[in-house]
Amino acid sequence: MALLARRVRPDDWKPIGVDALEANAMKVVVSTDNRSVIAGPGAGKTELLAQRAAYLLQTGMAPPPRRILAISFKRDAATNLAARVRQRCHRSHAGRLDSMTFDAFAKGLVDRFGQALPERWRPRPDYELMFPNDTAFRGFLFQDVGTPPKAIGSYADLQAISIKTFERSLLVGSPLPVMGWPDPTVGQWAADRFWQSSLHEGKKTFLSFSMIGRLAELLLRVNPIAREALRLTYSHLFMDEFQDTTQIQYDLVRTIFLGTDAVITAVGDNKQQIMRWAMAMDDPFSAFDADFSGKRTPLYNNYRSSPELVRIQHVLAQALDARAVEPVSKTAATIAGESCAIWDFSSPEIEAQRLARFVAAEMKAHALGPRDFVLLVRQKAVDYAAVLEPAFRAAGIPLRNEAGTVGAVMLQELLAEEASELLVKVLRLAMTKRAGRHWTECQEALGALRGISPEDEAAQAIFARELDAEATQLSADHPEPPASKADARTIVDDVLGFVGRERLIAVHPAYAQGGWFEKVVEAAAVHLHGSSAGAADWTEALxxxxxxxxxxxxxxxxxxxxxxxxxxxxxxxxGAWWSFAGDQVEATAGFFVAFTRAKQRVVFTYCAKRGARTKIATLYGLLSKAGVQTIQIA
Structure with missing residues (x-):
């Protein structure tokens, strides 16, 4: 279907790229009021938001020059939504959607307006990111901070502060007071000392993303001009994976949009809340409905999983929410045999061999590829990979531990980084004979990075010639995949030189401080070199x-x-679920998330050599209640 640049009458608008939307989804797409959308696994949350963006942009309900802000919890979710909107809208429309993570949004605000903060809370412009953990907070509270003034409390009072709650409740638990805490408790005194030492007392300012979020909220609270600029910019706000929203993020949204004409759509699933350890609110949906008069709208269809898997999922869902309504599967079953089973193995080695053989047979029987499968583990993926990888390699199926690291970057995170994605796009264009799709992707991505309007035909033509010349030069300079790490780094630097390092850093706030950009670039070079080992050509390497x-x-x-x-x-x-008793609700939600990734089949494996199954009897009980059988594998 041709993507329209002209405006469409709201009554004439139809969903794009799909046959139809379920009734409640369509109500959300065309809504003019605030909505909290409870969308279970496979309900099409990203598609819903993409269709809503298309409707608002193409009908003028989000009138130019105002824009739509979409904020997500994860970078890949933000990237996927932007890509989906580009597929459904003309470039001039899709260009008015700003899709980013909460962290990137808050950091962008601090980077632009942070020097307008009150002096007490003002970071140095060249601040660096930090990622403090329990060990760092323990060292601060018990060693670095010293003894509080007698009028406030004693060292014993300081030691009584729980490490687990210091960050969540004291450091960033509530909006920052403009003038500081007037009559602080021992905990507030310690939190203030952490803030002041991080902001002012070292050679550089060091901030965590949660601290940046609190500074962003404060600067908009005390700077009405900046706050009004955002309100004038955005007519609509989307919040994805809303169940994982933290109080910090929610307070930032409240400060900007409460009481304005902005229309907010918050989408998520309270049964998939697995980020409470990372300060997710207990019930953000109820808070949103109360503050923003949100209209609760459930979605009932499941477009991902087969009917049998949806039936089992519902048993798990009821353990998390007794009021959960069973979804309607819109996907046919395509496999023979059990959709779900527990396989008991006598040893991890036999488990690895049998799983590799099973995947190989399934690939052949159903014409599937390796990435139609996933091996999920609770933790310590590297330990499992040590046993699984040789068995899969022997079966002719490469296995990749995406929880592993390349340099200082997790592999899965590297692949979602903008610098890495652009590297692959440009190299695909330069080194691939039939590069039509890669040409379009490069032109759109790099054109947007350079600020070239899709409507500016002259600028687009000049840029197309530059892109052609760069692809030709890269192909001539590097006809073969890199044979050394140094060669790989040269290639990466050449590509980023054309892309524009300063442009990338300016557009992506996370690249501006703390050396993260260099870590990503170095990891990309290391990974490119490793991927080229034994590759016959550039296509195989990429x-x-x-x-x-x-x-x-x-x-x-x-x-x-x-x-x-x-x-x-x-x-x-x-053994894998050692912390299950500590928070059964979040652990069960994690179990639910793992299960609901599947379209056709779920296999659980157990090996007594790794641990018993008494502490997680609850999970086995849920599977038994759903009729899932245990099979002994010889």
Missing amino acids: DTYEGLYAIPLMTIHKSKGLEYHSVIFVGLDD
């Missing part, structure tokens, strides 16, 4: 870089938002 023909191994948390024909969960035992 296929390996992206993992197109390798079965992925990842953790539950990293599988969120993804989907596969078959999910194999390795290690359903007490």
Whole structure:
């Protein structure tokens, strides 16, 4: 279907790229009021937001020059939504959607307006990112901060502060007071000391993303001009994966949009809340409905999973929400045999061999590729990979641990980084004979980075010639994949030189501080070199870089938002789920997330040599209640 640049009458608008939307989804797409959308697994949350963006942009309900702001929890979710909108809208329309993570949004605000903060809370412009953990907070509270003034409390009072709650409740638990805490408790005094030492007392300012979020909220609270500029810019706000929203993020949205004409759509699933350990609110949907008069709208269809898997999912869902309504599967079953089973193995080695043989047979029987499967683990993916990888390699299926690191960057994160994605796009264009699709992707991505309007035909023509020349030069300079790490770094630098390092850093706030950009670039070079080892040509090297023909191994948390024909969960035992008793609700939600990645089949594996299954008897009980059988594998 041709994408329209002209305006469409609201009554004439139809969903784009899909046959139809379920009734409630269509109500959300065309709504003029604030909505909290409860959308279960496979309900099409990204598609819903993409269709709503298309409707608003193409009908003029989001009138130019105002824009739509879409903020997500994960970078890949933000990227996927922007890509989906580009597929459904003319470039002039899609260009008015700003899709980013909460962290990127908050950091962009601090980078632009941070020097207008009150002096007490003003970071140095060249601040660096930090990622403090429990060990760092323990060292601060018990060693670095010293003894509080007698009028405030004692060292014993300081030691009584829980490490687990220091950041969540004291450091960033509530909006920052403009003048500081007037009559602080011991905990508030310690939090203020952490803030002041991080902001002012070292050679550089060091901030975590949660601290940046609080500074962003404060600067908009005290700077009405900046706040009004955002309100005038955005007519609509989308919030994806809303169940994982933190109080910091929610307070920022409240400060900007509460009481304005902005229309907000918050989409998520309260049964998939697996980020409470990362300060997610207990019930953000109820807070949103109360503050913004949100109209609760459930979606009922599941477009991902087969009817049998949806039936089992509902048993798990009821354990998390007794009021959960069973979804309607819109996907036919395509496999023979059980859709879900627990396989018991006598040893991890036999488990690895049998799983590799199973995947190989399924690929052949159903004409599937390696990335139609995923191996999920609870934690310590590297330990599982050590046993699984040789068995899969022997079966002719590369296995890739996407929870592993390349340099200082997790592989799965590297592949989602803008610098890495642009590197692959440009190299595909330069080194591939039939590069039509890569040409279009490069022109759109790099044109947007350079600020070239889709309507500016003269500028587009000049840029097209530059892109042609760069692709020709790269191909001539680097006809073969890199044979050394130094060669790989040269290639990466050549590509980024054309892309424009300063442009990338300016557009992506995370690249501006703390050396993250250099870490990503170095990781890309290391990964490019490793992917080129043994590759016959550039196509094979880039296929390996992206993992197109390798079965992925990842953790539950990293599988969120993804989907596969078959999910194999390795290690359903007490050892992997050692913390289950500490928070059964979040652990069960994680289990639910893992299960719901599957379209057709879920396999759980158990091996007694790794641990018992008494502590997680609840999970086995849920599977038994759903009729899932345990099979002994010889």
